[in-house]
Amino acid sequence: MKYAVGVDIGGTKAAAAVVAETGEILKKTVIPTDGTVAPEEMIERISRVISKLIKETGLQAGDLSGIGIGAPGPLDTKRGAIHSPPYLPRWIDVPVVQLMAQRFSIPVLLENDANAAALAEKWLGAARGLNDFVYVTVSTGIGAGIVSDGRLVSGRRGNAGEIGHMVVDPSFGRCFCGLYGCLELIASGTSIAKHGSVISGRTLSTKEVFDLYRAGDAAIMEFVDRVFHALGTAAVSLVNTFDPEAIIIGGGVSQVGDPLFKAVQTHISRYALDAVGRQTQVVPAQLNQSEGVIGAAALCFQPGS
Incomplete structure (x- = not known):
């Protein structure tokens, strides 16, 4: 069984979850998106949550296919950067993939949050x-x-x-x-x-x-x-x-x-x-409460599908 970490970054909260290749969520955590701190600090907080989730689920690095991140646009998936989304005004050209890859030795992928949710619905929800x-x-x-x-x-x-x-x-x-x-x-x-x-x-x-x-x-x-x-x-x-x-x-x-x-x-x-x-x-949609993290994880299991 393979697993991935799905991260859903929003204007008011950020969610992270360990997701199995079957779509089952092993464990999920939600924290506030703090607009008063630098984006780098917020990414560090999310990274600490990810580390804690991995530890609490008892997984090893080899069990994880990667970390998928869904975030609001505008962004640049080729560069792995979030570029000035309206509801995250301090996030200007933030290299989120690079920053997170410094903490984890597994692939990190970035996609628009609506695109990630579409993948979740295709995989497990109303678009099957x-x-x-x-x-x-x-x-x-x-x-x-x-x-x-x-x-x-x-x-x-x-x-x-x-x-x-x-x-x-x-x-x-x-x-x-x-x-x-x-x-x-x-x-x-x-x-x-x-x-x-x-x-x-x-x-x-x-x-x-x-x-x-x-x-x-x-x-x-x-x-x-x-x-x-x-x-x-x-x-x-x-x-x-x-x-x-x-x-x-x-x-x-x-x-x-x-x-x-x-x-x-x-x-x-x-x-x-x-x-x-x-x-x-x-x-x-059938996965409203969890489609963000499931779709982000889907980037690791079936990128581009």
């Missing part, structure tokens, strides 16, 4: 048996992992799939990237909480916005319907561009459930370009 699909994560930010003809579409530096900056509705105003009406500006968990708070006149979490939606708050319902419309519009563009068998949606916002999935499915069935495309299924 599919050769063409798009995994969409709707969370703090929005991104996609694209699998075409059975292989991950990464792009030149690993940044393919940044659909959060697909323009869908300029009336929402200017995104931090400079464009007007980006999907992430409208439909990310961060944006839903922000817009919902403005509408209600009090500070709300994303969950509280959706609670008001379910309770029938008219103004919130109108806003959330626009969010679903934006996600549906983006999904139609993905269907028309990549001709997938399925759109798989994960991330915290997907936990709102049926209203989101039905809205996106309806959009595709009405507006996708051709009859077959209009039948593309929209399904929930």
Whole structure:
């Protein structure tokens, strides 16, 4: 049996786990991502967690195929560097692979976190048996992992799939990237909480916005319907561009459930370009709580698959 360490670096927390080649998680640890310290210090903390996990699982270096890291973009997988992701503003050209390889004598691989999650869903989740699909994560930010003809579409530096900056509705105003009406500006968990708070006149979490939606708050319902419309519009563009068998949606916002999935499915069935495309299924991710670390580990077991 072979094992790998999967690391999922996010804007608020970092998770690390020892994962078997069967997909079983032997042990997992989550720590806060401390934005007040230098990235090198944060990587050192993650490295200490990895060392502790390896020791606690009783594994030897020869049992491990490597360490896979999923991280938000922009990044450069060829150089093994994280380059200024919006939710990690101090992480500018951080050579994360090099820094971690100094601590461990096993291969270290870096991939966009949405791409890693797509690999996890292909391996063990909702995309098992599919050769063409798009995994969409709707969370703090929005991104996609694209699998075409059975292989991950990464792009030149690993940044393919940044659909959060697909323009869908300029009336929402200017995104931090400079464009007007980006999907992430409208439909990310961060944006839903922000817009919902403005509408209600009090500070709300994303969950509280959706609670008001379910309770029938008219103004919130109108806003959330626009969010679903934006996600549906983006999904139609993905269907028309990549001709997938399925759109798989994960991330915290997907936990709102049926209203989101039905809205996106309806959009595709009405507006996708051709009859077959209009039948593309929209399904929930199956590994929401662990897909980050499982997908990162999958980089070591089946890189590029």
